[in-house]
Amino acid sequence: MVGIVSYGTYIPVYRIRLSDIAGVWRKNPEEIIRSLGIREKAVPAIDEDAVTIAHEACYRALSAAGVPAGKVGALLVGSESHPYAVNPTSTIVGEMLGIGNAYLAADMEFACKAGTAATQAIAGLIASGQIRYGLAVGSDTAQSKPHDALEYAAGAGGCAFLLGGNDLACELVNYCSYTSDTPDFWRRDGIRFPSHAGRFTGEPAYFTHVLGAAKLLFERTGITAASVDYCVFHMPNGKFPRDAAGRLGFTREQLAPSLVVESIGNPYSASSMLGLAAVLDIAKSGQTVCMVSYGSGAGSDAFLWKVTDRIRRVQKARRDAGATVDNSVSQARYIDYAQYLRQTQKI
Known part of the structure; x- marks a missing residue:
């Protein structure tokens, strides 16, 4: 049996309303919001990237389960916005978590499904008996060109699944x-x-x-x-x-x-x-x-x-830490378009 032992999420606190983006480009905000089904989007802080977001998500996943980082046998980080073209995100995150050296680390790329590809790969490693625990991560500070349609939707956030073969919250x-x-x-x-x-x-x-x-x-x-x-x-x-x-x-x-x-x-x-x-x-x-x-x-x-029944333990740990998805969504700090350009390093 393989599944999710625990999971961790991280959403940057900053938001920009789509109406503010539309206003800069003299577009009809109601029309854009209606056509996309999005009201606002998450924006990374100026010092946040796929590495820091992945670390936060992984740390929360391990904390909710009470599993020491040293027991993780694989860390696969999926992203479209790895900070380095050559230098893995996964090893930086692993070092920050304190996993040690006896683990498999790799960066995954397949556009927006890199994190679920990591989930499949780790599930196979666990099912084969090669590892006990593995972290599958999706983390992005999504890129979008100013005045492009993507600018209205490209957000930021991360999620980590701590996968294992026992004590599963979700099979x-x-x-x-x-x-x-x-x-x-x-x-x-x-x-x-x-x-x-x-x-x-x-x-x-x-x-x-x-x-x-x-x-x-x-x-x-x-x-x-x-x-x-x-x-x-x-x-x-x-x-x-x-x-x-x-x-x-x-x-x-x-x-x-x-x-x-x-x-x-x-x-x-x-x-x-x-x-x-x-x-x-x-x-x-x-x-x-x-x-x-x-x-x-x-x-x-x-x-x-x-x-499974064990989901209640993980849910309680996430609620106690104020780390649920709903709580992260509700803690929004709004910025204007100029600040958005600065935080996404476009100016």
Whole structure:
């Protein structure tokens, strides 16, 4: 048996309202908010990056479980915004946590599903008996060019799953992937901001892969949308996950608890992982969750999770530490557009 022993999340406290971004570019704010399904997004502090965010998420995951860092056998960090082109994020985070030297460290890249790819890899290591615990991380300070459509959605945040084979808060029942060569979004080496194919990122990219992975999971496990309690999808905006959920037969009530995108935007590799964390913060023993990530290029990872009795211990630890997703979302400090440009080092 493999699953989540504990999990940790981190969302920067700073926010910028989409209406403030729209106002700078003389756009209709109501139209943009309505079209994206996002009101505001999280912004990293000037000294925050994928490393510091990953560290905070990992530290909280270990603290909630009471597991010493030295017991971690693998640390895989997924991100689109690794600070270094050459020099791993994972080893810096591992050093900061005090894991030691006897562990596997690697940086993962697959656009916004790098964190769930890390989850699959660590699940395999645990199932094979190679390691006892592993940390799978999604952490990003998402890049976006000023006056580009991405500027309204690209957020920041991180999530870490402490995976193991015993004392599980959430069992990994099954998982699968759906992959193709579909270049809907890319960033060449040495180029600061990503490019995207506009509406092409929707139907042949996001929806083809998310729906494909979900249906493959349905076939493998025999589940239906009606037979699970919650669903989580990658959230590039607020509309796509709602559309995907509806096409698969899920209800608004099954999806709503995961929709952190409305308040923090799209934190890329952390998006679907934070959505699952938000669900686990309120889930009860015996409930099941269907989760599907998406990464441009393109691919989706689909997971079926089952919550156990031990979730209550992790939930209490997160509440006591003030570290739940809901609490992090509510602690917002608003900045204007000029300060946003400064904190994202665009000026």
